[in-house]
Every structure is written in C-alpha cells, then in structure tokens.
Amino acid sequence: MANSPQAKKRARQNERRLEVNKARRSRIRTSLRKVEEAIASGDKEAATAALRAAQPELMRGVTKGVYHKNTASRKMSRLAARVKAIA
Structure with a gap:
C-alpha cells in the first residue's frame, strides 16, 4: 500500500491512466x-x-x-496485404 503522499498520488494517476488506456485499446481492437x-x-x-x-x-x-510503433506498423502492414489480396 502507498504510504507517502507522492506514492498515493501516483497510485491515483495510475488508476486514471489505466481507464483511459483500456478504453483506447478497446477502441483500437474494435x-x-x-x-x-x-x-x-x-x-x-x-x-x-x-x-x-x-x-x-x-x-x-x-x-x-x-502500442509500440513496430507492433502497429506490423498490424497495419499485414491487414493492408490481406485487403489487397481480396479478389
């Protein structure tokens, strides 16, 4: 458990950031x-x-x-190749 004021603040920030990132990741996956x-x-x-x-x-x-830059680039490249391959 966080004891110092700074550690408590970081814990609060991490919770908020987790929610934002979760929503963003969900939107990307969709x-x-x-x-x-x-x-x-x-x-x-x-x-x-x-x-x-x-x-x-x-x-x-x-x-x-x-996401990491290379991960996103790899996903886009593979998807683009599959879209291009559609007859």
Whole structure:
C-alpha cells in the first residue's frame, strides 16, 4: 500500500491512466475487428474503408503509448496485404 503522499498520488494517476488506456485499446481492437470482418466477408470496398478508419486509431495508440510503433506498423502492414489480396 502507498504510504507517502507522492506514492498515493501516483497510485491515483495510475488508476486514471489505466481507464483511459483500456478504453483506447478497446477502441483500437474494435476498429481492427471491423477490418477483419470486412476481409472475411470479401467486400473489398468495406475492407478498404475500415482499414482507412483503423489506421489513425492504431497510430494514435502509438503516440499515446498504448502500442509500440513496430507492433502497429506490423498490424497495419499485414491487414493492408490481406485487403489487397481480396479478389
């Protein structure tokens, strides 16, 4: 348990940050799932639109420290390749 005032404050800050990051991570996962669903349905237009919507969300997660830059780049690259491969 935190004893010093500074440790108590850091604990409060960590709780708030956890909530924000959890919401952000959830929003990113939802946008990625929409791309996956569009790819699965075979609709290239919908998949492309979903990918365009997912990219800023994912990169915002990088700038906010939720994801590592290379992780986000890898996810975007793989999704883009799968969208491109739709006949």
